[in-house]
Amino acid sequence: MKVALIGYGNVGRAFARLVEKKRAAFPFRIVGAHTARHGTAYDPQGLPVEPAFGPAAPDIDAFLAHARPEVLVELTPLNPESGQPAIAHIRAAFQRGIHVITANKGPIAFAYAALAEEARRSGVEFRHEAATMDGTPVYNMVRNNLPGVIVNGFAGALNSTSKVILGAMSRGLTLEQGIDEARRLGVAEADPWFDIDGWDSACKAAALANVLMDARLTPQQVERRGIGKVTPDKLAEIEASGKTVVLVSRAKRTPGGVKLRVRAEVLDRHDLLASVRGTSNLLILETDLMGQLGVFTLEPGLEQTAYGLFSDLVDIARSL
Amino acid sequence: MKVALIGYGNVGRAFARLVEKKRAAFPFRIVGAHTARHGTAYDPQGLPVEPAFGPAAPDIDAFLAHARPEVLVELTPLNPESGQPAIAHIRAAFQRGIHVITANKGPIAFAYAALAEEARRSGVEFRHEAATMDGTPVYNMVRNNLPGVIVNGFAGALNSTSKVILGAMSRGLTLEQGIDEARRLGVAEADPWFDIDGWDSACKAAALANVLMDARLTPQQVERRGIGKVTPDKLAEIEASGKTVVLVSRAKRTPGGVKLRVRAEVLDRHDLLASVRGTSNLLILETDLMGQLGVFTLEPGLEQTAYGLFSDLVDIARSL
Numbered sequence: 001m002k003v004a005l006i007g008y009g010n011v012g013r014a015f016a017r018l019v020e021k022k023r024a025a026f027p028f029r030i031v032g033a034h035t036a037r038h039g040t041a042y043d044p045q046g047l048p049v050e051p052a053f054g055p056a057a058p059d060i061d062a063f064l065a066h067a068r069p070e071v072l073v074e075l076t077p078l079n080p081e082s083g084q085p086a087i088a089h090i091r092a093a094f095q096r097g098i099h100v101i102t103a104n105k106g107p108i109a110f111a112y113a114a115l116a117e118e119a120r121r122s123g124v125e126f127r128h129e130a131a132t133m134d135g136t137p138v139y140n141m142v143r144n145n146l147p148g149v150i151v152n153g154f155a156g157a158l159n160s161t162s163k164v165i166l167g168a169m170s171r172g173l174t175l176e177q178g179i180d181e182a183r184r185l186g187v188a189e190a191d192p193w194f195d196i197d198g199w200d201s202a203c204k205a206a207a208l209a210n211v212l213m214d215a216r217l218t219p220q221q222v223e224r225r226g227i228g229k230v231t232p233d234k235l236a237e238i239e240a241s242g243k244t245v246v247l248v249s250r251a252k253r254t255p256g257g258v259k260l261r262v263r264a265e266v267l268d269r270h271d272l273l274a275s276v277r278g279t280s281n282l283l284i285l286e287t288d289l290m291g292q293l294g295v296f297t298l299e300p301g302l303e304q305t306a307y308g309l310f311s312d313l314v315d316i317a318r319s320l
Numbered sequence: 321m322k323v324a325l326i327g328y329g330n331v332g333r334a335f336a337r338l339v340e341k342k343r344a345a346f347p348f349r350i351v352g353a354h355t356a357r358h359g360t361a362y363d364p365q366g367l368p369v370e371p372a373f374g375p376a377a378p379d380i381d382a383f384l385a386h387a388r389p390e391v392l393v394e395l396t397p398l399n400p401e402s403g404q405p406a407i408a409h410i411r412a413a414f415q416r417g418i419h420v421i422t423a424n425k426g427p428i429a430f431a432y433a434a435l436a437e438e439a440r441r442s443g444v445e446f447r448h449e450a451a452t453m454d455g456t457p458v459y460n461m462v463r464n465n466l467p468g469v470i471v472n473g474f475a476g477a478l479n480s481t482s483k484v485i486l487g488a489m490s491r492g493l494t495l496e497q498g499i500d501e502a503r504r505l506g507v508a509e510a511d512p513w514f515d516i517d518g519w520d521s522a523c524k525a526a527a528l529a530n531v532l533m534d535a536r537l538t539p540q541q542v543e544r545r546g547i548g549k550v551t552p553d554k555l556a557e558i559e560a561s562g563k564t565v566v567l568v569s570r571a572k573r574t575p576g577g578v579k580l581r582v583r584a585e586v587l588d589r590h591d592l593l594a595s596v597r598g599t600s601n602l603l604i605l606e607t608d609l610m611g612q613l614g615v616f617t618l619e620p621g622l623e624q625t626a627y628g629l630f631s632d633l634v635d636i637a638r639s640l
Contacts, residue, residue: 018609022468025468026467026468135610136610136613137461137465137466137613140464140465141457141461141465144460144464144465145457145460145461145464145465145631145635146457146631147346147630147631147634147635147638148342148345148346148630148634149627269589269590270589270590270594270595271595272592272595272596272616272618274590275590275591275592275595276592284618289338289623289624289627289630290455290456290617290620290624290627291617291618291619291620291621291623291624292617292618292619293456293457293615293616293617293618293620293624294615294616294617294618295613295614295615295616296592296613296614296615296616297610297611297612297613297614298592298604298611298612298613298614299611299612300610300611300613301611303609303611304609304610304611304613307469307609307610310467310468310609311465311466311467314467314468315465315467318467
């Protein structure tokens with residue numbers, strides 16, 4: 001199966017290494033890589049993990065026309081206000097009958113219903129396992145393993161930066177020191193206030209709700225209150241009473257539609273949502289037939305995000 | 321798809337209700353039910369949820385010959401020392417080219433490798449999602465969503481009775497009062513010492529390790545130390561220091577093979593394994609490509625076990 005990548009940073013490289021490592025069992029080949037910074041590389045026989053980039057393709061359509069992949073892996077950074085340009089890249093692939101996998105939550109947070117419908121009309125697959133929980137099976141779990149189940153809501157501790165910052169504060173450090181720690185771990189968004197204000201969590205809530213609950217909402221429609229007002233003193237007081245603060249993304253199906261909320265919640269210290277620290281994440285689904293169940297990943301890194309892309313690729317190959 | 325059941329207690333009835341409820345979307349039909357106590361019922365057009373049982377079929381082969389199902393759902397109670405008679409029932413189905421789904425952990429704890437090989441040779445599916453975690457996708461998660469991943473170990477809080485008893489003790493009650501509480505909740509094995517001594521956890525550890533790690537072990541080979549020596553006083557002392565006791569099933573791949581251990585472990589009160597209470601269960605998998613990830617279910621009941629059977633049935637139907 002021939003794969004092309006748009007974006008080739010750390011996740012792209014980790015994905016390329018994984019494809020190379022698993023080639024004997026899974027015959028995937030990266031035939032093109034397009035980046036804004038380094039240019040474009042093609043090889044119908046398969047690119048090495050560190051390709052020699054040549055001049056940049058003039059646009060995405062020209063890149064796809066030249067690379068001729070069966071699957072596009074979209075890895076551009078999130079634009080958290082619009083989901084672009086990833087959405088345009090995905091549409092360009094659909095129009096050429098190319099399956100798409102993305103690690104970018106923007107497209108599913110801003111335009112899932114439309115993109116899913118366009119994929120269906122084009123007869124291609126659209127997958128996004130790595131977009132929300134670093135490769136933990138959540139979309140594929142519901143799709144593959146929970147047939148007939150209706151998701152009525154969820155609660156997730158999904159933002160790493162807020163966990164790192166609150167962890168730092170509970171050791172007496174300041175918000176700014178917490179931000180520095182998140183930066184050193186490489187988990188903070190370019191602007192850490194996207195994490196602190198709950199915007200990243202709102203994007204994840206919209207992404208999950210759009211796919212799992214057909215919510216048709218955008219991140220702007222998420223009621224949102226971040227951790228910006230938490231101080232080390234307030235947190236110490238809360239923790240002295242056996243509780244703690246967690247930035248939680250919640251969804252609930254109501255007669256008026258799906259309601260989404262992101263909030264710095266005060267939870268029991270041993271609440272399941274409070275039991276994951278650092279980059280770990282955890283999601284509880286509320287369902288009709290399976291009650292409350294969920295998934296988590298402990299301290300995932302780039303390799304897990306890359307694996308999420310890989311698992312989507314295998315799933316597409318199996319479905320053909 | 322025509323389904324026959326061996327065993328028709330609470331789980332069987334919950335499964336029959338679910339099949340009936342979902343008939344429009346999933347055209348499954350229960351054509352036979354065989355029980356030791358009530359006799360046998362057949363209807364090629366589909367039995368009602370409360371069938372009129374007639375005389376018992378003389379043996380399982382005669383039952384299968386008459387009912388002519390495509391899938392057998394095996395629901396006899398666990399014999400925790402041998403896995404029988406479920407193993408014999410499953411083999412009888414395989415020999416007739418019938419797929420098998422079981423909610424009984426005995427067969428996979430005692431004979432998984434042999435049964436999987438026999439299913440393969442007979443060209444049928446053998447599924448067991450409901451056998452270990454009340455329907456939570458674990459076997460199907462690894463099978464469907466984690467292609468190419470090697471499971472190198474696991475840690476699970478999988479036994480409900482021990483959680484209920486330890487919960488009772490931490491409120492100052494005795495072991496005996498805790499057993500009564502577990503009985504009232506309907507979670508204790510007929511002999512609660514199967515739970516307290518860690519035998520149920522050992523069966524679950526062997527089942528998981530056999531399927532997910534090709535361990536080829538039996539529950540007898542699990543190093544085992546239950547919660548029988550925990551007293552309310554000891555537990556109070558442990559909890560005063562911010563810790564608690566959890567009966568944990570662990571597996572580890574070693575150069576000498578897979579090692580399995582069940583032990584009442586002293587864990588931090590806010591350890592992930594300590595954060596599930598009552599009938600809730602949680603499993604952490606250690607993997608090569610996805611690091612540590614896991615699944616949990618909060619307070620599952622019979623309906624969730626029934627759904628585990630149903631999800632296996634859908635998966636078999638999809639794979640044909």
